[in-house]
Amino acid sequence: MWSLNLALISKFWKRGSGLAFRSAIYLFAFTALSVRPAMALSCERSATDVFLQLEAARDAYYIVEGRLDFDPELLPTSGGSGLNPEPVRVPAHLSGHLLTNGEPGAPIALDVLLEIHCHEERCGPPGESGKNYISFVELRETGSIIYSSPCFGHLFPSRFELEREWIYACQRGDDCVPGWQQY
Numbered sequence: 659m660w661s662l663n664l665a666l667i668s669k670f671w672k673r674g675s676g677l678a679f680r681s682a683i684y685l686f687a688f689t690a691l692s693v694r695p696a697m698a699l700s701c702e703r704s705a706t707d708v709f710l711q712l713e714a715a716r717d718a719y720y721i722v723e724g725r726l727d728f729d730p731e732l733l734p735t736s737g738g739s740g741l742n743p744e745p746v747r748v749p750a751h752l753s754g755h756l757l758t759n760g761e762p763g764a765p766i767a768l769d770v771l772l773e774i775h776c777h778e779e780r781c782g783p784p785g786e787s788g789k790n791y792i793s794f795v796e797l798r799e800t801g802s803i804i805y806s807s808p809c810f811g812h813l814f815p816s817r818f819e820l821e822r823e824w825i826y827a828c829q830r831g832d833d834c835v836p837g838w839q840q841y
Contacts, residue, residue, distance in 0.1 A: 705792050705814045706824045707836050712794060712812075713828075721825060722766055722793045723816050724754010726785075726804075734774055734781045748772040748784070750804070752793060757822070760830035768802055770795060775807040782806030790816045792825065 712719050728750035750772050756763035770793075774782045784806045785791065794812035796803045805812045814821065828834035 703810060704824070704836070705794075705821050706828055706834060708794050708810075708812055708814075709825055709828045710834060710836060719794050719796050721757040722752055722754050722795055723757055723762070723822065724752055724766070724790060724793075725788065726791050726793065726813070727751045727753075728772060728784070728787045730787055733784065734776055746774045746776070746781075748774060750787075752795070752802075752804075754790070757792070757825055758829065760826040768795075770802040770804050771800075772813075773803050773805050775805070777808055780808035782808055782811050784811075784813055785815060792816045792822065 709721075728748050732746075732748045734746045748771065750770050751767070752770050753765075753767040755765050758764075772784050774784060776782070782805075784804075792814045793804050796805065796812070816822065824835065
């Protein structure tokens, strides 16, 4: 594909002599060559995307909004090169309330493990310790886990009232709109 783009640029370069034409060719070349890296960075999802993904396994997860505390020194700084098959597990404490049946539920405080997956140079960003998050907590035999990866984590800053309302709508069975359609 890139050789085709370069062949087209070369062909049209000879035809056009104006500054505007050459500027357009430069812009086309830059855009064509930069699309793939931009696509690699556009993998963020909303809390409703995760809700829809986990809906079939609803009994294995619960949704908590609250403060997450952990030791930032234990977080991985980079994934190195290639796929890192072993996640880094960081102990954390989550305190807040359950989000159930479309409204705030019972208060909850529990110890969890942040399961941080890395791919290439990027690791799942759990955010800052001591902040409020909407967390999808998975119940496993080994304990409560919050999954975090560079693109598809289960941890969201709870800074938007609207995101919480979208989760409530999903729980009530109202329209549950995927994140890419919400904005």
